[in-house]
Amino acid sequence: MSGPRTATAASKPRGRGGLLPVALVTPAVVLLLLFTIAPAVYAIFLSFRRMKVGKGLLGGGKPTEVWTGLSNYTATLSDSEFWASLGRMLLIAAFGVPLTVILSTLFALCLDAKRARLVGFARLAIFLPYAVPGVVASLLWGFMYLPATSPIGGDVVDYFGTKGIFFSVANVAVWGVVGFNMVILYTAVRSLPKELFEAAELDGATEFQIAVRVKLPMIAPAVAMVALFSVIGSLQLFNEPTTLKPLANAISSTWVPLMRVYTDAFVNNSIYEGAATSFVLIAMTVAATVLVSAVGRRIARRSTR
Amino acid sequence: MTRQRTRWIPTLILLIGALYCVLPVLWIVIASTKTNDELFSTAPFLPAFNGGFWSNLDALFSYNHGIFGRWVLNSVIYAIGGGLLSTAIAGAAGYALGKYRFAGSTVLFRAIVAAVLLPQILLAVPQFLLLAKVGMTNNYASVLLPQLVSPFAIYLCKIYSEASVPDEIMEAARIDGGSEWRIFRSVGAPLMMPALVTVFLLQFIGIWNNFLLPFVMINNDHLYPLTLGLYGLMIITGGQAAQYSIVIAGVLVSIIPLGVLFLSLQRYWKIDLISGGVKL
Numbered sequence: 001m002s003g004p005r006t007a008t009a010a011s012k013p014r015g016r017g018g019l020l021p022v023a024l025v026t027p028a029v030v031l032l033l034l035f036t037i038a039p040a041v042y043a044i045f046l047s048f049r050r051m052k053v054g055k056g057l058l059g060g061g062k063p064t065e066v067w068t069g070l071s072n073y074t075a076t077l078s079d080s081e082f083w084a085s086l087g088r089m090l091l092i093a094a095f096g097v098p099l100t101v102i103l104s105t106l107f108a109l110c111l112d113a114k115r116a117r118l119v120g121f122a123r124l125a126i127f128l129p130y131a132v133p134g135v136v137a138s139l140l141w142g143f144m145y146l147p148a149t150s151p152i153g154g155d156v157v158d159y160f161g162t163k164g165i166f167f168s169v170a171n172v173a174v175w176g177v178v179g180f181n182m183v184i185l186y187t188a189v190r191s192l193p194k195e196l197f198e199a200a201e202l203d204g205a206t207e208f209q210i211a212v213r214v215k216l217p218m219i220a221p222a223v224a225m226v227a228l229f230s231v232i233g234s235l236q237l238f239n240e241p242t243t244l245k246p247l248a249n250a251i252s253s254t255w256v257p258l259m260r261v262y263t264d265a266f267v268n269n270s271i272y273e274g275a276a277t278s279f280v281l282i283a284m285t286v287a288a289t290v291l292v293s294a295v296g297r298r299i300a301r302r303s304t305r
Numbered sequence: 306m307t308r309q310r311t312r313w314i315p316t317l318i319l320l321i322g323a324l325y326c327v328l329p330v331l332w333i334v335i336a337s338t339k340t341n342d343e344l345f346s347t348a349p350f351l352p353a354f355n356g357g358f359w360s361n362l363d364a365l366f367s368y369n370h371g372i373f374g375r376w377v378l379n380s381v382i383y384a385i386g387g388g389l390l391s392t393a394i395a396g397a398a399g400y401a402l403g404k405y406r407f408a409g410s411t412v413l414f415r416a417i418v419a420a421v422l423l424p425q426i427l428l429a430v431p432q433f434l435l436l437a438k439v440g441m442t443n444n445y446a447s448v449l450l451p452q453l454v455s456p457f458a459i460y461l462c463k464i465y466s467e468a469s470v471p472d473e474i475m476e477a478a479r480i481d482g483g484s485e486w487r488i489f490r491s492v493g494a495p496l497m498m499p500a501l502v503t504v505f506l507l508q509f510i511g512i513w514n515n516f517l518l519p520f521v522m523i524n525n526d527h528l529y530p531l532t533l534g535l536y537g538l539m540i541i542t543g544g545q546a547a548q549y550s551i552v553i554a555g556v557l558v559s560i561i562p563l564g565v566l567f568l569s570l571q572r573y574w575k576i577d578l579i580s581g582g583v584k585l
Contacts, residue, residue: 020486028454036454043431046434121323122323128327133559134516135532139552142539143333143549238516285424
């Protein structure tokens with residue numbers, strides 16, 4: 001494909017397609033404007049507004065929307081509960097992200113190991129949870145944790161305790177994504193040139209040494225990508241804690257940042273502060289994405305050197 | 306000695322991983338065979354054969370005048386409808402961006418790459434606020450429309466069309482007098498099929514698993530997808546252990562068909578597209 005591909009860029013017909021390419025991108029552009037750009041802009045707009053109670057005696061009269069500057073942002077950023085929810089999310093990520101990356105890398109390398117057995121079965125079994133929605137996975141694990149029904153010692157171990165809950169939520173998330181990431185990494189391992197391993201084997205390297213010293217450094221970019229996706233995923237944590245909340249008292253309605261946005265907007269009816277919190281979260285996620293991908297790029301560069 | 310070790314250590318690790326992933330599902334299958342009393346009194350990994358399975362399924366599907374069946378149907382509508390439409394939209398846009406240059410095409414592609422970074426889930430509440438402003442929430446469209454365009458899917462289709470639809474074939478079709486639309490339909494689209502299947506399955510799973518968007522948009526339980534319905538069932542029955550067996554049956558019904566479907570379709574989708582498409 002590399003030959004025709006260089007030609008593609010040069011001979012791309014300018015204006016040759018007439019109206020067709022424009023017609024083909026129009027639905028996507030319209031939907032992007034309406035359902036991605038417009039909501040984001042509207043949320044930013046709302047985040048600078050507030051409801052002003054009507055004048056008149058006893059605060060009667062119709063409340064009106066007025067500009068309020070940065071007050072919604074200062075309210076969010078100075079609220080210790082916001083930082084506490086962020087801290088809880090980071091704690092879960094501190095369990096979940098390394099666990100996801102390590103397990104999916106380990107499984108991918110084992111799948112590729114010579115003379116390993118039951119490879120086909122294990123691949124399907126580990127991939128299975130990806131087809132289970134987060135809400136359903138949380139219910140499933142909820143019954144596993146619940147003392148009355150637990151087959152994994154829930155009557156002895158307090159899976160819903162103030163400390164245990166972090167591990168329990170992280171576990172549900174890891175369970176759901178480890179198979180998908182394993183398949184991505186396995187694909188990366190399999191696309192490496194086989195001659196390299198044969199050469200290493202001839203030099204007397206063991207299977208373990210080949211996996212750790214040859215394969216692992218070469219799939220470092222893919223591992224970094226898995227880490228990036230896991231970090232982004234944990235910033236958006238919502239389904240698992242929300243579903244486990246009816247079972248676990250340790251989970252409050254503002255337990256993680258996205259739950260707080262929901263509670264602001266729908267329970268407390270304060271859409272303005274909810275909009276500000278949303279925007280702060282979006283900014284943090286984009287910043288984290290850029291940061292992690294920059295780090296990933298450095299790792300990738302070092303490993304190819 | 307080395308032979309033995311290299312064979313069994315990876316196998317053992319894989320087996321432990323498989324067990325970790327399958328055990329909870331196996332437990333649900335077994336728990337669904339038990340009546341509520343048996344659930345708390347019998348050994349966790351021993352199934353019961355006292356008709357508990359059928360009575361649980363019966364209780365599930367007759368719950369609230371059979372609303373569970375409605376939720377399954379809704380999820381199928383959201384996931385298949387949204388999946389097909391968003392694949393068509395992403396395929397068309399990706400083909401246009403990959404095979405043509407037109408006014409603004411470079412800027413548009415950059416904007417789409419930037420939009421990939423935007424966390425879609427975080428947009429759910431803003432999307433609700435905007436749709437509520439124009440009175441468009443609480444219907445099928447409010448869940449379908451925001452999920453129709455996926456920047457990542459457009460990106461994948463663009464990369465794939467560049468690599469797999471040769472200019473020479475398009476040129477030959479032009480000389481034969483084919484219109485650009487005809488070339489797209491009979492040359493471009495078929496060659497892009499592997500990417501389109503992958504995008505469809507990714508979108509299908511994404512929509513099927515989505516919880517927050519319907520959670521904020523819908524407050525009529527006849528429009529709930531399965532995820533939201535099961536959550537509601539848990540909230541309602543959460544206080545009473547007497548209802549656990551209904552929820553367990555619901556979890557089973559929502560896992561098994563989809564699990565079987567995806568495990569059997571696994572060979573048709575090209576996950577290497579995803580790992581190759583996203584270069585850091």
